[in-house]
Amino acid sequence: MSALFFFALALQLASLVGVALWQLRYRRALSAFQAAAKSPAEARAAAEPLPEPARQIALRYLGSTSDPDDALCEALADCTAERPPRWAIALKLGLLLSAFAPACLGLIQTAAVIRGVALNPPSIERFSHVQELVEASFFALRGALHGSSWLLATLAIGGLLSWWLNRGELRQALLMRALLLAHTQLHPGAPAPKSVFVALRLRPTPSLSGAITATALWLAAVSAAAIVLASTAQLRAENFRPLSLNVWPAAEPRPLEAPPELHLPSPKGGGRPVGELSFPSLTITPGAASLQQTELTPLKDGVLPPGWSQLAPSLTEALKAYPRPLKLILLADASVPVPTVQALMRWLHREYKISEFFFVAQRRQTLNDGASRLVQVQFPVVLKRAHEAPAITITSGELQAGQLRLDLQAEGWPDGLRRWADAQAGLRAGGVLQIFAGRRGARYGQLLRAMGAADTTCAADFDCGLPGRGLSFSLRRPKRRR
Amino acid sequence: MAALIQTLSEDAGVLAILVLGLSLCALGVIWVWLRDGRIRGRADEIIELTQRGQADEARVLAHQEGGLLRAVQNSLSDADRSAEVRWTRWDWVWIAVFQLPWLLLFFYGAGTVRDPEAEARVQALAATMTALSLLVPFSLGSTLVFFQLGRATRQRLREVTAHLLAAVAATHVEAEASEDRHSIRPLPADSRRL
Numbered sequence: 319m320s321a322l323f324f325f326a327l328a329l330q331l332a333s334l335v336g337v338a339l340w341q342l343r344y345r346r347a348l349s350a351f352q353a354a355a356k357s358p359a360e361a362r363a364a365a366e367p368l369p370e371p372a373r374q375i376a377l378r379y380l381g382s383t384s385d386p387d388d389a390l391c392e393a394l395a396d397c398t399a400e401r402p403p404r405w406a407i408a409l410k411l412g413l414l415l416s417a418f419a420p421a422c423l424g425l426i427q428t429a430a431v432i433r434g435v436a437l438n439p440p441s442i443e444r445f446s447h448v449q450e451l452v453e454a455s456f457f458a459l460r461g462a463l464h465g466s467s468w469l470l471a472t473l474a475i476g477g478l479l480s481w482w483l484n485r486g487e488l489r490q491a492l493l494m495r496a497l498l499l500a501h502t503q504l505h506p507g508a509p510a511p512k513s514v515f516v517a518l519r520l521r522p523t524p525s526l527s528g529a530i531t532a533t534a535l536w537l538a539a540v541s542a543a544a545i546v547l548a549s550t551a552q553l554r555a556e557n558f559r560p561l562s563l564n565v566w567p568a569a570e571p572r573p574l575e576a577p578p579e580l581h582l583p584s585p586k587g588g589g590r591p592v593g594e595l596s597f598p599s600l601t602i603t604p605g606a607a608s609l610q611q612t613e614l615t616p617l618k619d620g621v622l623p624p625g626w627s628q629l630a631p632s633l634t635e636a637l638k639a640y641p642r643p644l645k646l647i648l649l650a651d652a653s654v655p656v657p658t659v660q661a662l663m664r665w666l667h668r669e670y671k672i673s674e675f676f677f678v679a680q681r682r683q684t685l686n687d688g689a690s691r692l693v694q695v696q697f698p699v700v701l702k703r704a705h706e707a708p709a710i711t712i713t714s715g716e717l718q719a720g721q722l723r724l725d726l727q728a729e730g731w732p733d734g735l736r737r738w739a740d741a742q743a744g745l746r747a748g749g750v751l752q753i754f755a756g757r758r759g760a761r762y763g764q765l766l767r768a769m770g771a772a773d774t775t776c777a778a779d780f781d782c783g784l785p786g787r788g789l790s791f792s793l794r795r796p797k798r799r800r
Numbered sequence: 801m802a803a804l805i806q807t808l809s810e811d812a813g814v815l816a817i818l819v820l821g822l823s824l825c826a827l828g829v830i831w832v833w834l835r836d837g838r839i840r841g842r843a844d845e846i847i848e849l850t851q852r853g854q855a856d857e858a859r860v861l862a863h864q865e866g867g868l869l870r871a872v873q874n875s876l877s878d879a880d881r882s883a884e885v886r887w888t889r890w891d892w893v894w895i896a897v898f899q900l901p902w903l904l905l906f907f908y909g910a911g912t913v914r915d916p917e918a919e920a921r922v923q924a925l926a927a928t929m930t931a932l933s934l935l936v937p938f939s940l941g942s943t944l945v946f947f948q949l950g951r952a953t954r955q956r957l958r959e960v961t962a963h964l965l966a967a968v969a970a971t972h973v974e975a976e977a978s979e980d981r982h983s984i985r986p987l988p989a990d991s992r993r994l
Contacts, residue, residue: 391969395962401955407948414944418937425933426804433807433926486955512969519965520958546906 322423323465326416327472333409334476341483344369348496351376355500371399372493379497390501390513394520397493401486413476417469424462431455494520566591566683571693574678576649579603582694583652583679583763585770586732586779588786589695594647594676598640600662602650602762607662609646612636614662620654627665637670645674647696652763656712656755659762660793667701675699677791679766683783697769697791704792708742709752710735711796712760712768726764732771733779739772751789754796804930811927813908818931821901825942828894832946836953843956847963855967891950898943902935 347368354364358380365376375396382389432455435448494517501510573592576582580603601608604620612633615626637644646666650659666672676696683693710719717724717731719738724731739745751772755765771779773786808815842861849858909928 391966395959395966398955398959398962401952407945410948411941411944414941415937418940422933422937425929429807429926429929429933430803432922433810435922486951511973512966515969515972516962516965520962 320465322416323420323469326413326419326469329416330413330469330472330476333413334479337480337484340369344372344489345492348372348492352496352499352503355503358504361500361504371396375399375493376497376500386501386505386508387510387512390497390510391516393497394494394513394516397490397497398520400490400493413473417473418466420462420469421466424459428455428459491521566693571683571691572680574599574647574649574694577601577603579605580649580651581653582649583766585679585681585695585767585774586781587681587736587774587776587784588770588789589679589681589697589773590785590788592676592678592694592696594645594696596641597645597647597676598637599647599649600666600675602648602654602659602662604651604653607658609633610636617654617658620651620658622658622661630665633670643674644670644672645676646672647676647678648699649678650762652761652766654762656759656762656765657757659765660755660759660795663701663793673701677766677769679770681770682781695785697766697773697786697789699791699793701794702792703794704750704752706744707750707752707792708739708744709754710768710772711754711756712765713756714758714760717760717768726760730779732767735768735771736774736776736779745772745789746787749789750792752792752794754794756796804934807926807930809927810923814905814924814927814931817901817905817908818935821905821935822938824901825898825939828898829942829945829949832891832894832949832953836949836956839953840956843960846960850963850967853967855964858964858967887950887954891946894946895943898939898946902932902939905931905935 351361351364351368355361362377362380365373365380367373368376375393378396379389379393382392431451435452498513498517501513573595580601598610602617602620604617606616607614607622612631614630614633615622617623648659648663663672663675675698677699678694678696680692680694682690708720710717712718712726715726717726717735719735722734722738724734739751742749745751751769753765753768759765760768769789769791770786773789775784775787776782808818846858846861849855849861905928909925909932
């Protein structure tokens with residue numbers, strides 16, 4: 319882009335220098351012709367270096383055998399044939415297009431970039447990538463537009479100088495003056511009434527109308543530009559805002575219905591918008607566990623009664639209608655102990671081969687107008703072991719992540735887990751985090767808070783409104799020590 | 801080129817304005833080019849007639865042509881008038897018409913924003929930007945070509961006027977002399993401009 323700018327600038331400067339040099343040569347040649355017009359022979363010799371068609375006009379005048387006034391009259395009329403060469407229009411067009419070239423190229427490149435932008439399916443990685451692309455592209459476009467502005471300003475100044483030095487009427491007038499002065503030296507005292515009559519009418523009109531019209535047009539153009547800027551101010555303000563990623567469902571932010579007594583966990587980050595609605599849901603309140611409308615077992619403060627699995631009803635008929643492989647949406651109260659959830663998951667896996675679950679939580683989304691609303695998010699969880707994956711262990715009072723030990727009663731423990739997760743190479747998008755939860759397990763709300771902290775893309779322990787990085791979780795019981 | 805067309809076809813409104821703009825500009829340039837060619841031909845005939853000493857026939861021909869050449873005739877009728885040939889109303893109309901499409905496209909595109917979240921609007925913005933990058937240079941280039949061709953036409957008319965003036969200069973000078981005026985009018989102060 320900068321090469322194009324400098325090429326266009328060099329072209330403009332070169333053409334301006336060319337015009338100035340040509341004009342200087344023309345004026346010198348005409349001066350030499352005037353000075354040498356003491357005799358026809360000297361004048362003829364001085365006319366030879368004149369550029370065409372001035373040379374032909376001067377030689378025709380000097381070689382004419384008719385009345386000197388008639389010859390001068392014809393020569394003055396011939397002066398109006400002086401006009402710029404044919405390639406001048408191509409040069410002017412080239413200069414104009416080269417001034418616009420950076421802006422046009424920038425527009426096309428930016429259009430190609432934003433046309434290729436795709437945010438679906440939405441993800442924070444894709445969003446970051448798109449944001450970088452769009453910002454860089456518009457930054458380059460701004461530079462290109464600045465370049466074209468400078469080139470147009472240079473072109474305007476160059477055009478003005480060129481018009482001042484080299485317009486057709488001026489060249490004609492210079493030639494006419496040279497011929498008239500040469501005539502007075504060649505024929506001193508001889509009257510030339512016809513030539514004076516013609517010269518008076520061919521002279522440029524001394525009038526201010528052109529300048530007044532140009533000023534009025536300029537003022538109109540400036541006013542129009544001001545109106546355009548004012549009328550598009552809103553658009554520019556809108557584009558000044560950072561790019562947005564609206565990943566939450568616009569119509570129904572909470573598509574899953576939970577019983578009124580069920581309090582879903584509220585992590586401050588992580589998770590994805592609920593997208594799987596075609597699977598059955600397992601609801602666990604402190605008083606009961608149910609699959610769809612079928613109660614599996616009553617619970618006492620979230621704890622399974624002894625021998626519940628023998629008493630649980632068969633779900634074979636109820637699960638027939640759902641697509642295979644079977645997955646389950648899990649809506650559990652934040653106060654339910656994690657071992658209860660694990661026991662139900664293992665039973666469903668054993669009896670019905672269900673090994674994939676979506677843990678549902680809710681987060682608070684901040685809207686553009688500053689208001690907020692609750693949205694449901696899901697975390698994919700499996701029961702199988704994930705080899706080589708980073709792991710955490712959560713108990714009722716403590717969370718252990720590698721060498722890091724976090725007290726779950728202390729403030730800010732999720733932020734410590736977030737920083738640990740950020741440092742794990744295996745916890746990029748699509749990674750798996752193993753969670754070990756034993757008999758003295760934590761509450762379901764704490765588990766979801768830990769999952770949210772590991773999955774969050776927010777920069778601190780607050781809900782920034784962005785979806786999670788896309789982790790999957792493997793929920794297992796810790797290995798028994800021998 | 802295929803990518804450009806693909807981008808432009810994302811928005812029918814942009815494509816319509818672009819096609820309209822390119823067509824109008826091409827039409828304007830063709831119009832002024834044809835007019836220049838026609839007047840150039842007439843001008844050559846008139847100059848040839850004056851050089852053969854048939855000034856009256858040349859004046860009649862200039863008068864018959866009408867339009868721009870009538871300005872030549874007028875300048876000959878009024879001996880105090882300059883040989884300058886002015887731009888006509890149609891010239892200004894065309895120059896304004898050249899600017900309309902890209903201004904229209906600019907305001908059409910003002911409804912779009914760059915936020916990729918609004919995918920349809922982003923596609924419209926991409927189409928508008930591509931169309932602007934084509935239409936603005938084409939419109940302004942057409943204006944320049946129109947202006948230069950119009951200027952060339954006027955130069956040619958000025959040449960015609962100059963030759964007709966040279967042909968009738970003797971008559972005017974004799975008429976002034978018979979009116980007991982100076983045979984050669986003194987040069988006014990601003991004649992130094994020559």
